[in-house]
Amino acid sequence: MIEPEEVENAIEVRDLVIGYKSVKAYSIKKSLLKFKKVEVDEFIAVNGVSFDVKKGEILGIIGKNGSGKSTMLKALAGIFSPDSGTIDLKGHTVSLLSIGVGFQKQVTGRENILLSGMLLGFSEEEVRAKMPEIIKFAGLGKFIDMPVKTYSSGMYSKLAFSITAILETEIMLIDEVLSVGDERFKRKSYDKMKELISHEDRTVVIVSHGLSTLRELCDKVMLMHDGKIRRMGDKDAVLDEYKEYMK
Numbered sequence: 001m002i003e004p005e006e007v008e009n010a011i012e013v014r015d016l017v018i019g020y021k022s023v024k025a026y027s028i029k030k031s032l033l034k035f036k037k038v039e040v041d042e043f044i045a046v047n048g049v050s051f052d053v054k055k056g057e058i059l060g061i062i063g064k065n066g067s068g069k070s071t072m073l074k075a076l077a078g079i080f081s082p083d084s085g086t087i088d089l090k091g092h093t094v095s096l097l098s099i100g101v102g103f104q105k106q107v108t109g110r111e112n113i114l115l116s117g118m119l120l121g122f123s124e125e126e127v128r129a130k131m132p133e134i135i136k137f138a139g140l141g142k143f144i145d146m147p148v149k150t151y152s153s154g155m156y157s158k159l160a161f162s163i164t165a166i167l168e169t170e171i172m173l174i175d176e177v178l179s180v181g182d183e184r185f186k187r188k189s190y191d192k193m194k195e196l197i198s199h200e201d202r203t204v205v206i207v208s209h210g211l212s213t214l215r216e217l218c219d220k221v222m223l224m225h226d227g228k229i230r231r232m233g234d235k236d237a238v239l240d241e242y243k244e245y246m247k
Contacts, residue, residue, distance in 0.1 A: 007054045007055055007056065007057075008054070008055050008090070009052045009053065009054055009055065009090065010053055010054065010055040010056075010057070010089070010090055010092055010170070010171060010203035011051075011052065011053040011076065011087070011088070011089055011090070011171065011203065011205070012052050012086075012087075012088040012090070013049060013050055013051050013052070013076075013085070013086070013087050013088075014050050014085055014086045014088075015048055015049075015050055015084065015085040015086070016046050016048070016049045016050070016072075016075065016082050016084075016085035016086070016087065017044065017046060017047060017048055017049075017082060017083045017084045017085050018044075018045050018046040018068075018071055018072075018075055018080055018081075018082055018083055019042050019043060019044045019045060019083050020042070020043045020045060021041070021042050044227050045068045045071040045227055046068045046071050046072055046075065046227050047068075047226070047227035047228050048085070048228065049068075049072065049085075049227070049228060049229055050085075051222065051229065051232060053203055053205065054203075055201060055203055056199075056200045056201055056202065056203060057203055057204075057219050057220070058197050058203075058204045058205075058206065058217055058218045058219045058220075059204070059205045059206070059218060059219070059220055059221070059222060060205075060206050060207075060208065060213075060214035060217070060218035060220070060221040060222070060235065061073070061205065061206070061207045061208075061221070061222045061224060062207075062208065062209065062211075062214060062221060062222070062223055062224070062238075062239070062242050063223055063224035063225055063230075063242075064225070064246065067224040067225050067226065067227070068224050068226075068227040068228075069207045069224055070098075070175055070176075070207060072207075072224070073096065073098070073173050073175050073205060073207050074096070074098075075087060076089070076094070076096075076171075076173055076205060077094060077095075077096035077173050078094070079096070089171060092169075092170035092171045092203070093120065093121050093169040093170045093171065094120075094169055094170070094171040094172075094173065095120050095164045095167070095169040095171070095172055095173065096164075096173045096175070097160060097161060097164040097165075097172065097173065097174045097175065098160075098173075098174075098175035098176075103116070103148045103156070103159075103160070104148070105147065105148045105149040106147055106148075106149060107147060107148065108144065108145050108146060108147055108148070109138070109140060109143060109144040109145070109146065109148055109151070109159050110131070110135070110144050110145055112148055112159065112163075113127065113131055113134050113135070113159075113163055114127050114128070114131070116163050116167075117130070117163065117167050120167055120169060121169075122167055126167075127167065130166050130167055133166050134162045134163055134166045134167070135162075137162040137165065137166060137188075137192075138158045138159045138161075138162035139158065139185070140155055140158060140159060143155060144159075154182060154185075158185055161189050161192075165189070165192050165193070165196060168196065168199075168202070170201070170202060170203065171202075171203045171204070171205075172196065172197070172202060172203070172204045172205075173204075173205050174193070174204065174205070174206045174207065174208075175207045176207060176208055176209070193217070194217065197217060204217075206218060211239050211242070211243070214235060214239060215235060215236065215239060218235050219235070220232065220233055220234065220235055220238075221233075221234075221235040221238040221239055222238070223238050223241060223242050223245075225245075230245075
């Protein structure tokens with residue numbers, strides 16, 4: 001009997017710790033008046049987390065606000081550096097789809113397509129070849145040649161989604177973006193997302209509060225609480241626990 005081939009991991013996270021430091025507001029004034037050392041608070045957003053995501057798997061991450069979900073995603077994207085622990089993406093190309101991340105607001109949408117694509121690891125020629133398709137999908141009309149600082153949040157999200165959707169990477173990280181934009185674009189982006197993540201070799205991590213989205217799209221779900229994994233595994237069991245936990 002031939003044993004089924006073991007699916008390789010696309011993401012391996014081991015003992016990940018990420019913390020934030022913040023200065024207590026009142027301590028700044030005290031330190032200036034009395035020459036005392038400024039007091040600093042440290043908040044551990046991700047606390048000793050370990051998990052694997054297999055190649056082609058779709059992982060959902062859910063949890064209440066402040067549980068560490070978005071910090072985890074931004075660490076996978078390379079935006080945040082771990083204080084300790086490791087993240088191994090096995091050499092795969094990765095893109096983060098998150099509103100408010102990655103655009104130079106002083107330059108045009110067209111220029112941001114080029115910049116974003118090259119930051120994702122594509123050559124200028126590859127990005128320029130895909131640019132007409134990105135612009136068409138975003139549907140921003142004349143605004144594509146206006147500075148991004150003039151964009152509404154909906155326009156911003158359309159451009160962000162279009163870049164990530166058309167410039168396909170091996171690992172896609174998605175942070176609460178399927179609920180933005182007008183209704184027509186929501187439907188179009190949702191259909192495109194389903195098409196993208198159905199590719200057997202593409203690995204996807206989705207952070208969302210949308211239970212129906214995670215039930216439909218994901219293979220398994222991780223529930224985070226206070227920077228730790230409370231439960232990870234079967235999506236229905238984890239999401240049912242989340243519903244009870246949030247009551």
